[in-house]
Structure formats: C-alpha cells, structure tokens
Amino acid sequence: MVRVILYCLLISGALSCQKQTIEKPVFINQSDSLFVPFGELIFQTDQANWNAILYTVFQPIELNVYEGNDSLILNLKNETGLVEGPAKLILSSEGQFFEYPVHIKNTDSGEISSIDYRSSKTIHVDYGLSQQRILHKIDEFRNIRLFKGDDYFYSDIITVSSNAGIYRADPNISLSSYYVQPGQSVNIQLSYTFDRQKNSFVITTVNNRDQYGNTISDGTIISFIYSIDNKIYREEKAILDGGAKTSIPDIPNETIRIYAMINNTFSKTIKLEK
Amino acid sequence: MLRILFILFITLLTMFLYLRGRVQHKAVELPVFLKVDHIARNHKTEIDIKILSDIKPDTIELIRLRKDYSFLWGHLNNLYTTNDIKAGKEYYTEAVFRLLAKNYTEKRKGLINRIDHKHEVNIIDWSVDGLVCTLIDSNLLFTYEYPDESIKTTQANIALVLLFQGDHWRIDAMRFLDEKEIINSKN
Numbered sequence: 001m002v003r004v005i006l007y008c009l010l011i012s013g014a015l016s017c018q019k020q021t022i023e024k025p026v027f028i029n030q031s032d033s034l035f036v037p038f039g040e041l042i043f044q045t046d047q048a049n050w051n052a053i054l055y056t057v058f059q060p061i062e063l064n065v066y067e068g069n070d071s072l073i074l075n076l077k078n079e080t081g082l083v084e085g086p087a088k089l090i091l092s093s094e095g096q097f098f099e100y101p102v103h104i105k106n107t108d109s110g111e112i113s114s115i116d117y118r119s120s121k122t123i124h125v126d127y128g129l130s131q132q133r134i135l136h137k138i139d140e141f142r143n144i145r146l147f148k149g150d151d152y153f154y155s156d157i158i159t160v161s162s163n164a165g166i167y168r169a170d171p172n173i174s175l176s177s178y179y180v181q182p183g184q185s186v187n188i189q190l191s192y193t194f195d196r197q198k199n200s201f202v203i204t205t206v207n208n209r210d211q212y213g214n215t216i217s218d219g220t221i222i223s224f225i226y227s228i229d230n231k232i233y234r235e236e237k238a239i240l241d242g243g244a245k246t247s248i249p250d251i252p253n254e255t256i257r258i259y260a261m262i263n264n265t266f267s268k269t270i271k272l273e274k
Numbered sequence: 275m276l277r278i279l280f281i282l283f284i285t286l287l288t289m290f291l292y293l294r295g296r297v298q299h300k301a302v303e304l305p306v307f308l309k310v311d312h313i314a315r316n317h318k319t320e321i322d323i324k325i326l327s328d329i330k331p332d333t334i335e336l337i338r339l340r341k342d343y344s345f346l347w348g349h350l351n352n353l354y355t356t357n358d359i360k361a362g363k364e365y366y367t368e369a370v371f372r373l374l375a376k377n378y379t380e381k382r383k384g385l386i387n388r389i390d391h392k393h394e395v396n397i398i399d400w401s402v403d404g405l406v407c408t409l410i411d412s413n414l415l416f417t418y419e420y421p422d423e424s425i426k427t428t429q430a431n432i433a434l435v436l437l438f439q440g441d442h443w444r445i446d447a448m449r450f451l452d453e454k455e456i457i458n459s460k461n
Contacts, residue, residue: 053382053385055354055386056377057350057354057432057448057450058350058353058354058373058374058377058448059353059354059357059359059374059377059378060354060355060357060379060382060385060386061377061379062379062380062382077379078376078377080376080377082377083373083448083450084449084450085449085450085451085452085453086430086450086452086453088386090385090386092385095421096422097385097420097421097422099420115435117401117405117406119401119402119403119405119406120402120403121403132329132401132402134399134401134406134408136408136435136447138435138446138447141373142369142370142373142446142447142448143447143448143449144433144434144435144447144448144449145449152408152410152433152449153398153399153408153433155327155328155398155399155408157328
C-alpha cells in the first residue's frame with residue numbers, strides 16, 4: 001500500500017514538473033503591413049503574464065501589454081516611426097514564446113531629406129570644373145526612400161559654375177558647402193607713375209583675372225623683376241583684390257627695365273622713364 | 275586645554291576628510307582610441323565586395339571598409355540582442371543614434387541572438403574623397419537563435435548608406451528590402 005502511494009506521489013510530482021503548453025495567441029487584427037505607430041494589436045489568449053517585444057532590424061522594442069478577459073492588447077511605448085521592413089513580434093509567457101513575422105511601415109515618414117553629397121569639395125577652376133554628386137533620399141526614421149524609378153541611389157559627374165565663390169549643394173545645410181577657387185592669372189598688365197616727391201617709380205598691376213574672368217586669389221605671390229646696371233633684383237608682393245604695387249627709387253643715368261610674373265604668367269617688360 | 279586639543283583634532287580630521295574627498299578622481303570614460311572594442315573584434319563574418327561604382331576605392335580603402343563593415347555588424351547584432359545602444363555608438367551617425375535612442379525601451383537580456391554569416395556587398399557609389407559609400411548588401415545570411423534552441427536561417431537584402439566619420443565608417447541610413455526564411459529547425 002505504501003509503495004502504491006509512493007508511486008502515485010512520484011507520478012503526480014513528475015506531472016506537476018511538466019511544462020504546461022500554452023496555445024499560441026491568435027493575432028486578431030493581423031494585416032500584411034504593420035503600420036507604425038499602431039494603435040492597438042489585439043490577440044486572443046486565455047493565458048496571462050505576457051511580454052511583448054518587437055524586433056526591428058536594429059533593436060528590440062518592448063511593447064506595453066494590457067491583459068483583459070481572454071485577450072491581450074499591445075501598443076508602442078513611444079509613438080514614433082521605426083526602421084521599416086521585415087520584423088518580428090515575439091510574445092512570451094512563462095518561458096514559452098511565439099513569433100509573428102510582421103512588415104513594418106510608417107504611417108507618417110516625417111520629413112524626407114534629399115541628400116546631395118559633393119566631392120571634391122574644393123574646385124580649382126584651372127584643374128577642371130567637374131564634381132561628383134551622390135544623391136539619395138532619407139526619411140526622418142533613417143529609411144532610404146526610392147530616388148528614381150526602382151533605384152535607391154543615383155550619382156553622376158556634373159560641371160560646376162566657373163564663377164569663383166562658396167556654394168551650397170543644399171541651400172539650407174551649411175555642411176553641404178563647396179568652394180570654387182579662382183585659377184591663375186592669364187594676363188598681367190603693368191603700368192607706372194613717377195612720384196616726384198619720393199623720386200621713385202610706382203609700378204602697379206590691377207585687375208588680374210583667371211581664364212574665366214575671376215579675380216585671382218588674394219595672397220597670390222607676384223614677383224616684380226627689374227634690372228639696373230646689369231644687376232637683377234626681385235621683389236615679391238602679395239596680390240590683394242587682384243592687384244599689387246611696388247616702388248623703385250630712380251637712379252640718375254640708369255635705365256630700369258621691369259617685368260612681373262605670377263606662377264608661369266609673365267607681363268611684358270617695360271622701360272621706366274620719367 | 276584638553277578640550278581645545280580635542281576640538282583642534284576634530285577640525286583637522288574634518289578638513290582631512292573633506293580635502294581627501296575633493297582630490298579623489300572621478301571615474302572617467304576612456305577616449306575611443308584607448309578602448310578595446312571586444313564586441314567588434316570578436317565578430318567574424320564573410321564579406322564579398324563587388325564594386326559597381328564608376329569611382330573605385332583603392333585596396334587600402336577596401337580593407338578599411340571590410341573591417342569596419344564587420345565591426346558594424348558585430349555591433350548591430352549586439353544591439354539586436356541586448357538593446358545596448360551605447361556599446362556601438364561609434365558605428366552609428368548622430369541621426370541613427372538619435373533614432374535608436376528615441377525607440378529605446380530598456381537594456382535587456384538577450385532573447386534572440388542574430389548571427390550574420392555572409393554578406394555580398396555591392397558598392398553602388400563611392401565618393402571621390404572616400405567619405406561616402408552607398409551599397410546594397412545582397413543575399414545576406416542571418417541565423418536567429420531562439421531561447422528554445424531552435425534556429426532559423428534567412429536570406430536578406432539591405433541597402434545602406436555609410437559615411438566615414440571620425441576614423442571609421444558609420445551607418446547613416448538603411449532600407450531593409452526583404453528577408454526570406456530558408457531554414458527553420460522547427461519545421
């Protein structure tokens with residue numbers, strides 16, 4: 001008799017240790033796409049103590065769980081957009097879990113930005129006016145949007161304006177700035193006057209422009225090279241507003257010849273006369 | 275006399291404790307270049323790269339991309355399991371980090387583990403300055419490990435925008451194109 005009781009106890013103990021199988025809750029308002037933020041996701045189940053996690057491709061998002069009579073209602077803690085695409089909704093209770101594949105779509109994609117990356121950022125007109133442009137569109141929740149037809153990305157090589165200046169690929173984004181820099185001077189004109197008070201020649205060059213008519217960059221070095229009595233002198237000045245000037249004291253009975261150069265561009269040689 | 279000495283002693287003791295507290299160093303977060311990123315370094319995956327862009331990266335740039343892309347997925351998988359958004363912050367641009375933070379619920383013990391076995395990276399655009407890369411990762415093989423030890427293998431296609439910021443590539447945007455199940459140990 002004692003043995004029978006012991007067997008009974010053992011069997012009932014083993015049965016109580018066995019995991020109770022839970023039936024998979026029925027997703028009542030399931031549809032092809034899970035539009036986010038969703039109001040409520042309703043499930044039918046008689047089990048309690050549920051946990052619900054929505055696994056997007058990036059991260060697990062815990063959902064609010066409300067348990068009612070034979071039902072389970074889920075909603076998002078933060079009513080915001082998500083990364084779109086395939087995702088998993090996992091319901092778990094007492095060590096058991098159930099998976100519901102979903103496809104996330106945002107009801108409102110928020111602001112869609114047209115991204116325009118330019119490269120290179122600095123264009124030097126003498127080395128060509130071509131620039132690479134990479135275009136795509138991103139919504140507020142970092143989902144890449146279709147750009148043109150079935151393509152998500154587009155890139156091409158464009159020709160930028162030859163007018164020197166600072167431009168923006170997107171007028172609203174200062175980080176999208178790119179720079180067109182003037183090239184080197186194509187023609188140097190020298191002129192001079194004689195300053196009687198200081199008894200010296202003042203040699204000037206103005207309006208130095210590149211091949212596209214841009215005033216050449218401030219700080220470009222211009223060399224004035226002049227010869228007096230078979231000796232050659234060189235004087236360097238920095239260009240400001242496309243021009244520069246220098247002065248050479250007059251030496252009686254000596255002929256002064258001068259020319260100027262910027263990089264590889266030379267002016268005509270002129271003879272200084274009072 | 276004894277009382278004065280006692281008060282003096284207490285004052286000195288208080289001052290000592292106060293000053294000691296002030297000079298104590300606070301725990302500081304090490305700069306990125308001094309940290310060892312175990313999550314990234316322990317991650318292994320197979321990456322095939324096809325260059326479809328007119329402007330092509332050079333070999334050194336490709337080595338860098340391959341390495342950072344593996345590190346990025348190491349962190350994305352870690353994020354998928356743990357929801358620890360801070361661990362991989364070096365591999366997300368500010369905009370992506372903000373999105374992750376916005377949807378952050380809590381750090382949790384992993385329920386599902388995701389493993390990325392294989393990537394076929396098709397470089398669609400590569401910028402002349404090497405700072406922007408758009409790509410489609412096709413036939414990406416994922417394995418999901420569930421708590422009941424069942425596994426599921428899927429094949430996915432993902433479009434990505436990567437930006438080179440700081441000293442590595444970061445994810446800036448994504449389009450999870452599709453995912454289909456190829457093996458399910460439960461079936």
